[in-house]
Amino acid sequence: MTAALDIAFAGSGIDRADHVRADPAALSALKDWRARLLRLDGLAPELSDEGGLSWGTLADADPAAELVFLGLKDGRGCFAAVAPSLIGSVAPPDPRMRTIMMTLPGEDLAIYGAARALVDWHARHRFCARCGSATVLGKGGWQRNCTSDACKAEHFPRVDPVTIMLVEHDGQLLLGRQPRFPAGFYSALAGFVEPGESIEEAVRREVFEEAGVTARDVTYVASQPWPFPSSLMLGCHAFTDDPAITIDATELEDARWFGRAEVAAAVTGASDAPFVAPPAVAIAHQLLRWWLARS
Amino acid sequence: MTAALDIAFAGSGIDRADHVRADPAALSALKDWRARLLRLDGLAPELSDEGGLSWGTLADADPAAELVFLGLKDGRGCFAAVAPSLIGSVAPPDPRMRTIMMTLPGEDLAIYGAARALVDWHARHRFCARCGSATVLGKGGWQRNCTSDACKAEHFPRVDPVTIMLVEHDGQLLLGRQPRFPAGFYSALAGFVEPGESIEEAVRREVFEEAGVTARDVTYVASQPWPFPSSLMLGCHAFTDDPAITIDATELEDARWFGRAEVAAAVTGASDAPFVAPPAVAIAHQLLRWWLARS
Numbered sequence: 113m114t115a116a117l118d119i120a121f122a123g124s125g126i127d128r129a130d131h132v133r134a135d136p137a138a139l140s141a142l143k144d145w146r147a148r149l150l151r152l153d154g155l156a157p158e159l160s161d162e163g164g165l166s167w168g169t170l171a172d173a174d175p176a177a178e179l180v181f182l183g184l185k186d187g188r189g190c191f192a193a194v195a196p197s198l199i200g201s202v203a204p205p206d207p208r209m210r211t212i213m214m215t216l217p218g219e220d221l222a223i224y225g226a227a228r229a230l231v232d233w234h235a236r237h238r239f240c241a242r243c244g245s246a247t248v249l250g251k252g253g254w255q256r257n258c259t260s261d262a263c264k265a266e267h268f269p270r271v272d273p274v275t276i277m278l279v280e281h282d283g284q285l286l287l288g289r290q291p292r293f294p295a296g297f298y299s300a301l302a303g304f305v306e307p308g309e310s311i312e313e314a315v316r317r318e319v320f321e322e323a324g325v326t327a328r329d330v331t332y333v334a335s336q337p338w339p340f341p342s343s344l345m346l347g348c349h350a351f352t353d354d355p356a357i358t359i360d361a362t363e364l365e366d367a368r369w370f371g372r373a374e375v376a377a378a379v380t381g382a383s384d385a386p387f388v389a390p391p392a393v394a395i396a397h398q399l400l401r402w403w404l405a406r407s
Numbered sequence: 408m409t410a411a412l413d414i415a416f417a418g419s420g421i422d423r424a425d426h427v428r429a430d431p432a433a434l435s436a437l438k439d440w441r442a443r444l445l446r447l448d449g450l451a452p453e454l455s456d457e458g459g460l461s462w463g464t465l466a467d468a469d470p471a472a473e474l475v476f477l478g479l480k481d482g483r484g485c486f487a488a489v490a491p492s493l494i495g496s497v498a499p500p501d502p503r504m505r506t507i508m509m510t511l512p513g514e515d516l517a518i519y520g521a522a523r524a525l526v527d528w529h530a531r532h533r534f535c536a537r538c539g540s541a542t543v544l545g546k547g548g549w550q551r552n553c554t555s556d557a558c559k560a561e562h563f564p565r566v567d568p569v570t571i572m573l574v575e576h577d578g579q580l581l582l583g584r585q586p587r588f589p590a591g592f593y594s595a596l597a598g599f600v601e602p603g604e605s606i607e608e609a610v611r612r613e614v615f616e617e618a619g620v621t622a623r624d625v626t627y628v629a630s631q632p633w634p635f636p637s638s639l640m641l642g643c644h645a646f647t648d649d650p651a652i653t654i655d656a657t658e659l660e661d662a663r664w665f666g667r668a669e670v671a672a673a674v675t676g677a678s679d680a681p682f683v684a685p686p687a688v689a690i691a692h693q694l695l696r697w698w699l700a701r702s
Contacts, residue, residue, distance in 0.1 A: 226603020239539035308521020332627040
């Protein structure tokens with residue numbers, strides 16, 4: 113099923129070259145004049161004249177920046193820099209990102225997504241959560257190590273699993289809107305997987321918490337890395353036998369059932385669509401397309 | 408497919424009562440004489456005479472301990488304490504856990520798993536990763552908050568997605584063993600999902616990294632929360648067209664193909680089985696049973 117979906121932020125085609133990360137000599141050898149540095153403006157990508165990612169050389173990096181090894185592409189090491197200006201900061205939403213996500217070629221978007229997630233993680237994880245000491249970059253940027261000899265804790269980039277689900281009843285889908293959404297915008301319900309639950313349990317809990325709906329027969333459809341800041345979206349489908357909705361007003365402003373024709377109109381952006389669907393880069397959009405195609 | 412699998416650490420039956428966590432008055436009201444405290448010995452559960460979890464009252468908690476709200480069971484608040492003795496420590500492997508996992512009733516094991524993951528997270532996350540200041544427990548234990556007014560970062564319990572996969576070729580399965588495994592023990596290959604990749608990409612990367620095998624047609628089978636310390640196991644199946652194995656000696660000691668009869672013998676613990684299979688509490692065991700049952 114997954115193969116048919118067009119999942120943005122996946123498919124970078126880069127070789128992560130895991131064996132290089134832990135090999136200081138190999139990593140050092142890759143940091144030569146051939147190495148490529150992903151050009152970032154804050155956390156946003158700089159774009160080439162052709163509208164793809166823009167690459168420089170390591171000489172372009174701030175000498176004080178930490179370097180993250182993204183992997184190998186065409187035999188050359190690809191890196192991103194954790195600019196000192198990013199450190200300790202929280203990136204505000206960047207209005208440029210919407211256009212960038214819609215126009216960057218797929219492979220470039222995936223390379224950027226991984227780089228952004230990593231760079232942002234380094235910027236926000238300067239200290240050891242266990243002992244409070246400073247940490248330093250390790251394993252080419254896939255780890256941070258505590259500098260306290262008494263602690264020596266190792267820390268790894270976060271990947272936070274998030275369930276996002278289409279709940280179906282009688283040929284209709286349950287979609288909701290948060291107060292922060294643009295006017296008319298509805299999407300699939302979603303929520304983080306918590307410690308101590310499976311994906312399927314998280315789906316049932318979220319649907320009940322947010323909409324008061326009891327979901328059954330949860331199935332997995334597809335997944336997507338989503339670097340704002342570090343989610344792994346787990347796209348699911350479920351059924352319910354009872355369409356009565358009770359929304360949690362702290363999470364949702366509205367939730368409704370939409371039929372096939374309504375979903376089709378929204379996904380294709382028809383002018384008379386009853387709601388605005390998520391854009392194609394969002395897995396919610398792909399789940400809607402998957403649902404329209406399957407039955 | 409999932410419904411048929413017996414996934415340990417899932418199915419606690421507890422109501423996580425998300426709305427209570429952010430409501431100090433409601434949370435406080437639950438901390439009455441009826442509240443139940445999960446008895447822990449370090450990070451291991453104390454057992455009742457019947458072999459289930461042992462529960463006390465909040466009066467049993469160290470007055471200096473932080474309390475984590477696990478949820479509601481039979482209308483009563485269930486809590487676990489972050490004992491001062493656990494703070495900043497790393498739990499060594501506990502030889503009692505193997506027996507405990509095999510004998511605790513399913514619901515109790517799931518309650519314990521969530522509690523362990525949370526308590527252990529609090530014990531190892533005392534400081535703000537962003538600014539290094541002390542953090543304090545928030546939202547009933549589902550959050551920690553930085554105490555620095557200049558930072559105020561919010562931190563959430565980690566859930567680390569891990570792919571674990573059966574790769575199939577010509578009716579045989581690829582299984583491997585790590586040097587630390589008991590004699591004769593083989594299991595499914597596994598590895599953490601990294602920033603910037605989907606589940607399906609992580610499966611293909613791990614299989615190639617660890618065994619030099621190119622996987623195709625990755626499908627999701629089932630998931631499992633695994634609290635050692637905070638994994639979400641994502642059980643998958645894939646095929647390959649080329650069975651040639653090249654192991655990564657830094658990860659694996661051996662990897663081999665096993666046929667149906669061999670897998671069946673191992674899963675049932677036959678004395679002449681060619682390998683020792685993972686125990687039933689591990690999703691790898693359930694994946695093997697799923698594979699045997701499906702074809």
